[in-house]
Amino acid sequence: MTATATAIDEPEQLEPQATPLSRGARLARRLVPAAAAALSGVLLYVSFPPRTLWWLALPAFAVFGWSLRGRTWKAALGLGYLFGLGFLLPLLVWTGVEVGPGPWLALVAVEAVYVALVGAGITLVSRLPAWPVWAAAVWIAGEAARARAPFGGFPWGKIAFGQADGVFLPLAAVGGTPVLGFAVVLCGFGLYEVVRQVIDGRRTGVLHRGAAAAALLSVAVPVVGALAARTLVSDKAENGTATVAVIQGNVPRAGLDFNSQRRAVLDYHARETERLAAKVKAGKVAQPDFVLWPENSSDIDPFKEADAAAVIEGAARAIGAPISVGGVVERDGKLYNEQILWDPDKGAVDTYDKRQVQPFGEYLPLRSLLGAINKNWTTMVRQDFSRGTKPGVFTMDGTKVGLATCYEAAFDWAVRGTVTDGAQMISVPSNNATFDRSEMTYQQLAMSRVRAVEHSRTVTVPVTSGVSAVIMPDGKITQKTGMFVADSLVQKVPLRSSETPATRLGILPEMVLVLLAAGGLGWAGTAVVRARRDSAA
Secondary structure, three states, X not given: OOHXXXXXXXXXXXXXXXXXXXXXXXXXXXHHHHHHHHHHHHHHHHOOOOOOXXXXXXHHHHHHHHHHOOOOHHHHHHHHHHHHHHXXXXXXHHHHOOOOHHHHHXXXXXXXXXXXXXXXXXXXXXXXXXXXHHHHHHHHHHHHHHOOOOOOOOOOOOHHHHOOOOOOHHHHHHHHHHHHHHHHHHHHHHHHHXXXXXXXXXXXXXXXXXXXXXXXXXXXXXXXXXXXXXXXXXXXXXXXXXXXXXXXXXXXXXXXHHHHHHHHHXXXXXXXXXXXXXXXXXXXXXOOOEEEOOOOOEOXXXXXXXXXXXXXXXXXXXXXXXXXXXXXXXXXXXXXXXXXXXXXXXXXXXXXXXXXXXXXXXXXXXXXXXHHHOHHHHXXXXXXXXXXXXXXXXXXXXXXXXXXXXXXXXXXHHHHHHHHOOOOEEEOOEOOHHHOOOOHHHHHHHHHHHHHHHHOOOEEEOEOOOOXXXXXXXXXXXXXXXXXXXXXXXXXXXXXXXXXXXXXXOOHHHHHHHHHHHHHHHHHHHXXXXXXXXXXX
């Protein structure tokens, strides 16, 4: 038998066979790892916003690594699924706020399958030398798959999005969310491996120096790398500054039925803009160079409804600055979730159509199948939104403002596309009124903070009902509103044009980690096959 094959088989030979275990002991040996996997998933959830307990992700992955190591791939599938449920069930509960538990449970059930497959992969590579590296790469490969399929993917819950307050955040500027997430997972698995090496060394009296050194490096390298990456984070204004105003007009009431009062939402945002104009005239706040309204701030199409256009025009003239208006526009029989650049003198001068539309929210996949099962399931999205094709960058009073509308903030490519197209700052107009006071708003706000560091850009987050915010390029929030209040934020922000390594490299770091995961799985799989052949021989 080869040395590699011996190493691969070793964990399965550790269990003593001399003394049969009682039924209760056998049951406990099955339940304890299952409970540990589920509870470590819950611990990972607790590390996410609105809490600032980012560091809990490390023990969460340490316990998850313990529960998986040395298991069969079938057992690891189940343990991974339990971990996924423990993490995603509470994280995504907001998806059922207005529509009931059905969609929430269905989404979690599907997304947890990815985590189950990742669990099986991790238990396989956990038998390799320096296994935390391979295991962390497998996790990121799972996130990459989850961000792309089905129906365009669902990146919500990426490990990077829970690290907006953490020491690892500067790594977002190095390689984006994949590198940031990889560092956190690697450190967590490395933490478990350090403990395991210490315990084994005390038990046997022999310390395997190579394995112990690899474990220590798994913890130390991510931390040192994050500290070194802080040099990439800067708030320095490279292209001057701009005074930006963020408008939060509020909505008549929370929930899906806010759409039934679309005119009220438009009036609220126009009113708050006019209130801000009065403050500017009184000298209480600075004159903004441009104004940012949220997504769905005018669900009445201003290109077809003259009264809606008049309301927007009145607000723009009152503030004396161009406004980016979030509208729902019908063109050539198609619906678009559109940002409209409205000049106080020229009217609508530019548009951006949302490119990553939300499945089951803005379009309905498998419409005919769902309608055949239950006609009521198709009534929530009566007409599908169409996708835009070009990155959104508005030139507003000389400033290039990149636009990533709401759901798009979760997708690496959607935000990066605005920066590579010349954006000097980024705006994430959103409408979270549907989700009431759930954690969704804070999870999305954390994404925007990560994006600020990733691309070294100021990020503004105008939201219909809150929380709206202004975020500096270092990820710090300098101003924010409450929820379900009418408010405005005015601030002078730095404009930047340099690109971080993450912006320049784009998808490359993620692909390297996916290839690393594939290499680890191939190595481990080949070793298992060889071991079985040698055993049979």
